[in-house]
Amino acid sequence: MKTFRIIIQGFFLILFLFLFLRTESQGDDRLGYPVRIFLDFDPLLFVSTLLSSHRVMPGFYLSLILIIATVLLGRIFCGWICPLGTLHNLVGLAGGTRSKAARPSWYRVKYYILLGILAASLFSVQPAGIMDPLSLLVRSLALGIYPAFNSLIRSTFDALYELNPPVIVDISEYIYAILKRSVLSFRQPYFLQGAMFSAIFVGVLLLNLLERRFWCKYLCPLGALLGLLARFSLLKQSVSEGCTSCGACTEICQGGALDGGPGTWNKSECLVCFDCDDICPVGAVSFGLSKGTSAASLNLGRRNILLSLAAGGLSVPLLRTGVLSAEGYFNPRLIRPPGSRDERDFLSRCVRCGECMKVCITGGLQPTLLDAGIEGIWTPMLVPRLGYCEYRCTLCGQVCPTGAIEEL
Amino acid sequence: MDRREFLKSSLFAALGFSTFGGFNRLVKQAGASERYDFMVARGEAPAAVTAAAISGLGGMGRFVSPGDSVVVKPNIGWDRTPEQAATTNPEVVASLVALCVAAGARKVKVFDHTVNDPRRCYRQSGIENAARAAGAEVSYVDKRKFRDVKLRGYALNEWPLYSDVLDADVVINVPVAKTHGIATLTLSMKNLMGVMGGWRFRIHQKLDRSLVDIALAVRPVLTVLDAVRILTAHGPQGGDPGDVKRLNRVIAGIDPVAVDAYGATLFGVEPRELAYLGIAEEAGLGTVNFRRLKSGSIVL
Numbered sequence: 001m002k003t004f005r006i007i008i009q010g011f012f013l014i015l016f017l018f019l020f021l022r023t024e025s026q027g028d029d030r031l032g033y034p035v036r037i038f039l040d041f042d043p044l045l046f047v048s049t050l051l052s053s054h055r056v057m058p059g060f061y062l063s064l065i066l067i068i069a070t071v072l073l074g075r076i077f078c079g080w081i082c083p084l085g086t087l088h089n090l091v092g093l094a095g096g097t098r099s100k101a102a103r104p105s106w107y108r109v110k111y112y113i114l115l116g117i118l119a120a121s122l123f124s125v126q127p128a129g130i131m132d133p134l135s136l137l138v139r140s141l142a143l144g145i146y147p148a149f150n151s152l153i154r155s156t157f158d159a160l161y162e163l164n165p166p167v168i169v170d171i172s173e174y175i176y177a178i179l180k181r182s183v184l185s186f187r188q189p190y191f192l193q194g195a196m197f198s199a200i201f202v203g204v205l206l207l208n209l210l211e212r213r214f215w216c217k218y219l220c221p222l223g224a225l226l227g228l229l230a231r232f233s234l235l236k237q238s239v240s241e242g243c244t245s246c247g248a249c250t251e252i253c254q255g256g257a258l259d260g261g262p263g264t265w266n267k268s269e270c271l272v273c274f275d276c277d278d279i280c281p282v283g284a285v286s287f288g289l290s291k292g293t294s295a296a297s298l299n300l301g302r303r304n305i306l307l308s309l310a311a312g313g314l315s316v317p318l319l320r321t322g323v324l325s326a327e328g329y330f331n332p333r334l335i336r337p338p339g340s341r342d343e344r345d346f347l348s349r350c351v352r353c354g355e356c357m358k359v360c361i362t363g364g365l366q367p368t369l370l371d372a373g374i375e376g377i378w379t380p381m382l383v384p385r386l387g388y389c390e391y392r393c394t395l396c397g398q399v400c401p402t403g404a405i406e407e408l
Numbered sequence: 409m410d411r412r413e414f415l416k417s418s419l420f421a422a423l424g425f426s427t428f429g430g431f432n433r434l435v436k437q438a439g440a441s442e443r444y445d446f447m448v449a450r451g452e453a454p455a456a457v458t459a460a461a462i463s464g465l466g467g468m469g470r471f472v473s474p475g476d477s478v479v480v481k482p483n484i485g486w487d488r489t490p491e492q493a494a495t496t497n498p499e500v501v502a503s504l505v506a507l508c509v510a511a512g513a514r515k516v517k518v519f520d521h522t523v524n525d526p527r528r529c530y531r532q533s534g535i536e537n538a539a540r541a542a543g544a545e546v547s548y549v550d551k552r553k554f555r556d557v558k559l560r561g562y563a564l565n566e567w568p569l570y571s572d573v574l575d576a577d578v579v580i581n582v583p584v585a586k587t588h589g590i591a592t593l594t595l596s597m598k599n600l601m602g603v604m605g606g607w608r609f610r611i612h613q614k615l616d617r618s619l620v621d622i623a624l625a626v627r628p629v630l631t632v633l634d635a636v637r638i639l640t641a642h643g644p645q646g647g648d649p650g651d652v653k654r655l656n657r658v659i660a661g662i663d664p665v666a667v668d669a670y671g672a673t674l675f676g677v678e679p680r681e682l683a684y685l686g687i688a689e690e691a692g693l694g695t696v697n698f699r700r701l702k703s704g705s706i707v708l
Contacts, residue, residue, distance in 0.1 A: 027531025161552055186527060361525045390525055391647075392487050392532070 001274040005079065009086040016083040020141060023399060024186060025361045031398060036355055038083070038134050039401040043067050043229075044117075044222040045135065045351050048128035049402045051121035052348040057403045067229060074233040075226045078216055079254070079271035084133040085216055089254075091205045092212040103211070106218045107256060107269055111300055112308035114224035119312030124344075125319060125375060129351025131221050136204070139354035139378070143367060144198030146358075147189040153179060154188060190386065191357065192366045216271065217256045227268035231298070235272065237265040238292030243284040249276035268298055322373040334371050335382040338389055339397040339408040343372075349404035352378040356396035356405055362387030365396060380405075412541055415499060418455040419506045419542065443470065444704040446661040448670070451708025454636045454658070458503035461632065461660040464704045467511075468504075471630045474512030476577040480504050480544065481628070483584045483599050484520035484535050486645055487528040493637035494646040496584045498534035500634045500658060504580060505542035517572055518544040520602040554605030561621025562687065563614040568605035573626055581628035581664065585635045585671045586643035591615055593675060594644050595668040596631045597623050597684055616684040620691050623664065631667045633659040635674055665694030666701055 022033040039045060040059035043066055050056055066077055078085050117128050129135035157176040160169055191197070207214035216223050239262050250258040257270035262285070276285045286292075323329050330343075337356055340346050357365045357380050364387025365380045372379050380396070382389060397407035443466030451457040462468055472478055482496035490497055501518065508516045518539040522529040526548045530536035540546045554568035573579055583599030590612050591598050597619045601608060603626055611618035635657040639646045646652070655674065661667045665688045669679035679685055679696050689696050 025525065025527050027525075027527035027529075027536070158552065361528065390487060390528065393525075393528065 002278045005274060008080050009089070012081045013083045013086040016137075020138065020146075020358075021183060023142075023355060023358045025359070025393070025395060029392075029394065031359070031395065035359075036353075036399050036401045037062070039138070039351075039353055039355070041066050042132060042134050042222065043070075044114075044128055044132050044225050045401065047225070048117060048121040048126060049349055049351065051118065052124045052126045053345065053402070055349070055403065057401060059401060070226045070229040071232050072234055074230040074235045074267055074270055074272050075223065075255070076272045077226055078220075078223055079273040082133060082216075082222075084137045085213070085271070087137075087205060088208050088213050088215060092208040094209060103218070104259060108300055108304070109218050110220055110224040111227070111298070112304060113219065114221040114228075115305060115308035116312030116315070117221055119309040120315050121312075123313055123316040124348045125316050126348050126351060127315075128221065129353055130378070131219070132351065133215070133220055133222050135351050135353040136201070138358070139352060139367075140197050140201035140204075142189075142354040142358035143191040144194050144196070144201055146185065147191060147194055148198055150185050150188050153184060187363065189358075189363055191363075192383075193369060197367075213254050213271070216254075217269070227298075230268050230270070233267055234289050235267065235270075235287060236289065236292030237267075237270070237276075237285065237287050239263045239265075240284040240286070242282045243280075244282060246281065248279050248281060249285055252276060252279045265292075266297055319373070319375040322375065324373040324376070331371055333381075334368070335384070337365055337380050337382065337396045337405045339394070339406040341404060341406060346404045347372070347376055347379065349402040350376075350379045351402055351404075353401060354378075355399040355401065356380050359395045359399050360387065361390055361393055361395065364388060412537075415455065415502055415538060415541060418453050418499070419459075419503060443467075444702050445663065446666055446670075446698060446701040446703035447659070448703070448705040449658050449660070449708070450656055450706070452656060453708070454497050454499040454634075454656075455503040456708055457636070457656065457658045458500045458632065458660075459507065460706050460708060461658045462504070462507055464706060465630075465660055465662070468507040469511050471580070472508050472511040472513050472578050475514050476512070477575070478508045478513045478516045478578040478580065479573050479576040480508065480516060480518050480539070480580045480582060481573065481599065481602060482518065482520060482535055482539075482582040482634075483602065484526075484529050484533050485523045485602060487524035487532050488646060489532055490534050491637070491649060491652065492646050493584060493639040493652040494586065494644060495529070495533035496535065496582050496634045497636045498538035500632070500636060501535050501582055502538040502542040504582060504632060505539050505544040508578075508580070509543040513578070516544045517576070518546045519549055519570075519572065521549045521570065521604065521608075522602075551605070557625055559621045559625055561624060562617035562691075564611070564618050564621040567608075567622070567625075569622075569625060570603045570605065573603045578630075579626060579628040580630045580632065582632045582634060584637075584639070585633055585674060586639035586646065587641055587675065588644045591619075591684070592682060593668075593672055593677060595671040596628075596633060596664045597668055597688065600626055600628075616687055619684045620687045620693065623688060623693055624691060628664065629662065631661055631664040633667050633671050635659060635671065638674060640675065661698075661701070661703075663694035663698075663701060665689055665696055666698035669696045670698045 019035045023035040040062045043063040046060040046063040160172040252275045254273045255269045255271035257266040364382045366383045367378045368381050394408045397405045444464050447461040447464035449457045449461035482501045486494040488494035505516050553571045555571045557569045558566050581596050583596045586594050588594040600622050635655045641651040672679045685696050
């Protein structure tokens with residue numbers, strides 16, 4: 001089962017990266033690929049955008065499929081589909097410890113984060129995209145990692161071109177041409193805060209060296225949302241009497257769902273990876289829809305729940321004391337992409353996924369820092385000095401998942 | 409039938425005529441006994457009109473020998489459709505490419521150093537697909553392939569020019585006729601800006617003399633002015649279909665100054681009003697008096 005799961009994970013990661021690479025103009029008016037489809041399936045973005053803007057973009061109805069799948073089968077998204085999860089697994093191969101009892105209560109943090117996000121969304125602030133794994137992944141790749149990748153490859157091949165060693169340069173140009181057609185971007189991207197986005201992303205991945213799937217277990221708000229939905233799942237784990245209490249399943253559990261030992265399976269934390277099933281030396285562990293335990297203990301603590309909700313809710317008036325909320329004040333440098341809604345509406349929708357910035361054909365769309373206030377951090381603005389807005393191009397509106405940028 | 413089929417069939421018809429001497433015969437009947445140096449062709453189908461114009465000059469074989477590497481340099485500078493007349497008509501370009509291939513060219517390259525995003529320019533103008541279908545190697549400009557050329561001219565001392573043009577055996581310049589906010593009209597000499605690298609928009613300050621300097625460095629053997637549709641106002645970018653006039657004409661000649669001078673008359677502009685033409689004539693690039701050339705015309 002594990003091999004099959006790894007193949008599926010690989011498939012979705014490759015699909016994600018393929019769509020990421022296709023988020024680029026070929027010269028036609030339309031992109032021709034559903035490049036934002038992973039974001040459309042994201043229930044966290046769906047719920048938070050619904051709460052903060054009271055609107056639903058049609059694309060988000062796809063997330064209902066994922067909601068239903070999670071209610072039926074638990075966090076299969078986390079274990080089989082999430083491309084960030086797959087990247088965590090890949091980095092974790094470099095050696096992270098398994099789930100240990102050392103951090104038993106940390107799994108609660110992601111629920112507090114989720115509650116904070118939802119509370120803030122209720123009052124029209126949209127922080128979900130900052131920590132949503134798919135939004136984080138697109139943004140980090142688009143603004144940090146992919147530009148760095150391009151810079152590395154281009155500088156290497158361009159240096160060879162300049163040096164012009166006979167024969168070698170013909171080979172390198174041939175390879176360069178293939179790379180240009182496949183994985184390189186059309187032009188070298190440059191983004192404000194690029195190094196920071198790369199650093200944050202690498203930091204998130206390096207957490208796997210502390211503990212495998214650290215992000216998924218302790219921080220991911222989407223994982224928390226799916227964990228809440230998974231409470232109702234029909235999937236059950238059963239441990240037969242042959243169990244020798246060797247603890248191998250507890251050791252290998254990716255989600256930390258067996259921290260209490262075999263038989264204490266917590267379905268809100270289970271990533272449905274089936275590693276425990278595969279590793280059990282006596283084959284005592286199995287999954288099914290009929291027999292087995294299905295505990296879902298979630299000890300959040302009423303006080304902490306209230307604190308999270310309050311933090312999220314009260315962040316709103318704190319944010320809204322910035323001068324950009326003052327009547328009649330605006331930042332004249334804050335030029336939003338063409339087709340953007342009214343600023344208040346825009347801020348309640350934009351999830352800072354970076355899709356528009358990735359697709360912008362002149363590279364003019366850049367992430368803000370404080371230009372739109374803290375509330376507007378990492379939303380897109382046009383920096384004409386870097387790139388003008390091509391009059392007949394409508395790509396940013398085509399890729400925006402929340403409709404913050406309307407399609408022109 | 410779709411666009412590609414139409415292109416192919418009109419090209420085939422055009423080639424058929426020129427190889428079997430059909431147009432030559434028609435042209436002879438117009439009163440000349442040998443090939444011309446300047447041709448004005450008119451008709452409904454741009455591909456056939458182009459072929460007729462080339463035929464009147466003696467056929468593409470006059471310019472392209474078997475094994476030659478050819479550069480066909482159209483105007484692909486702007487993100488516009490053919491109906492907006494800001495870029496060269498794709499059927500005209502494809503027709504020329506096909507004629508070069510038929511004349512035995514080893515390689516026909518089509519490119520332009522665009523102003524707007526190259527992907528959009530190449531695709532929206534229709535030139536990328538049309539030229540490729542006709543057998544050209546269509547590629548974006550590679551910024552590394554510019555080479556500094558000592559011009560030592562009237563205004564420019566040295567400028568990076570695209571090596572594909574400098575290294576080609578044959579260069580064919582295929583501009584589209586448009587008005588221009590600074591140059592009054594942009595015709596064949598202005599079109600050569602598409603082979604320039606560097607901070608080229610700077611030359612708009614000493615435009616007339618700079619254009620002559622570039623023209624002296626890049627000497628196209630054949631100039632084909634696309635006047636199938638001309639842009640009569642708000643050029644070079646255009647955008648308003650109301651500014652486009654359909655003339656259905658293609659002008660071909662070995663003298664770029666003469667071609668541009670004729671092109672000026674299409675807009676009601678006196679050729680001598682274009683200062684760069686006078687300077688070009690002084691520099692020996694050609695003559696403004698196109699009527700003095702051995703010229704022919706044909707209406708299809």
